[in-house]
Amino acid sequence: MTLDDIKNEIEKANTIIIETHETPDGDAIGSSLAMYLALKTMGKDVDIVIPTYSRSFNFLPGASEIKKEGKDINYDLGIALDCTDTKRLKGYEPCFENARVTICIDHHGSNKMFADYNYVDPVAPACAQILIVVLGKLGIEIDKEIGTCILTGIITDTGGFKYEGVTTETFEFVADLLRKGVNVSDTYKRVLQVKTKSNFLLTKKIIDRMEFLEDGKITFTYITTQDIEEVNAEEGDHEGLVEFGRDIEGVEVSIFLRQLDENCFKASLRSKDYVNVADVCIMFNGGGHEKAAGCTMNMSLEEAKEKIINRVKTFLK
Numbered sequence: 001m002t003l004d005d006i007k008n009e010i011e012k013a014n015t016i017i018i019e020t021h022e023t024p025d026g027d028a029i030g031s032s033l034a035m036y037l038a039l040k041t042m043g044k045d046v047d048i049v050i051p052t053y054s055r056s057f058n059f060l061p062g063a064s065e066i067k068k069e070g071k072d073i074n075y076d077l078g079i080a081l082d083c084t085d086t087k088r089l090k091g092y093e094p095c096f097e098n099a100r101v102t103i104c105i106d107h108h109g110s111n112k113m114f115a116d117y118n119y120v121d122p123v124a125p126a127c128a129q130i131l132i133v134v135l136g137k138l139g140i141e142i143d144k145e146i147g148t149c150i151l152t153g154i155i156t157d158t159g160g161f162k163y164e165g166v167t168t169e170t171f172e173f174v175a176d177l178l179r180k181g182v183n184v185s186d187t188y189k190r191v192l193q194v195k196t197k198s199n200f201l202l203t204k205k206i207i208d209r210m211e212f213l214e215d216g217k218i219t220f221t222y223i224t225t226q227d228i229e230e231v232n233a234e235e236g237d238h239e240g241l242v243e244f245g246r247d248i249e250g251v252e253v254s255i256f257l258r259q260l261d262e263n264c265f266k267a268s269l270r271s272k273d274y275v276n277v278a279d280v281c282i283m284f285n286g287g288g289h290e291k292a293a294g295c296t297m298n299m300s301l302e303e304a305k306e307k308i309i310n311r312v313k314t315f316l317k
Contacts, residue, residue: 005117015077018081028082033061034131047067049069055236056190056194060148060149074098075099102115125163126156197231199233202241206256217250219246220256221255221256255267255309257305278293
């Protein structure tokens with residue numbers, strides 16, 4: 001599969017649906033909107049379907065056009081962005097799978113190659129960075145609006161350019177976006193610095209509950225559905241909470257559990273130097289990146305805590 005294949009399928013298609021993974025972060029939202037805006041310039045009949053996402057991304061160009069569900073048709077083309085598996089499309093798999101042709105553009109090493117055409121570059125620090133190459137192949141001029149969406153994806157998945165995956169190419173791309181009029185400092189502030197009150201209150205809870213294990217190499221904390229209700233948290237207000245444990249001196253792995261249902265927790269893991277947390281999460285049917293991964297655990301808090309900690313221990317030096 002080459003970029004020529006993707007170019008040909010996009011050019012042939014008229015009706016297109018764009019989807020991304022559940023609880024989308026800035027890379028998922030930014031990449032999806034960048035693709036949406038680009039396809040609109042090509043005159044395509046395109047729907048971007050993201051049922052729920054954080055209101056912090058409402059500033060992005062095209063965000064007001066995001067739909068909660070797709071049309072009751074078989075689209076000519078389905079495009080999944082920043083997604084490893086159709087299961088992560090969370091309830092809207094049929095719209096994607098029933099499309100005449102499907103394409104996946106992603107940067108996760110755990111991608112299951114689920115589409116007809118898969119363009120996956122695990123070396124890229126963000127799916128949005130891959131899109132710069134894809135849109136170039138399509139002959140799409142990256143304007144200020146598309147560039148803002150792409151920058152949001154890059155800033156999010158590089159942690160503000162601080163992760164190891166950042167390349168010289170990343171900065172070259174961002175410099176070009178600056179030349180196109182994209183406001184890098186404003187986008188950075190909106191994506192990484194501005195926090196909701198609910199996020200702040202949840203932060204207080206996870207810090208108060210944080211446990212240090214294995215001589216301080218592991219931190220563990222959690223929030224419950226009751227916590228979420230108490231602070232009136234909305235979609236995305238839990239983002240970034242897992243980072244607090246990892247950033248503490250001496251910690252190698254941070255574990256954060258977020259309750260989804262009575263006996264169901266979403267585990268988010270971050271590592272600092274050497275533990276591949278994607279390998280940890282794969283054992284629980286999850287995945288992600290070497291230093292940022294997650295999984296869903298259908299069990300009680302106590303059981304989830306014990307299982308995930310015991311698994312992480314086997315990776316420690």
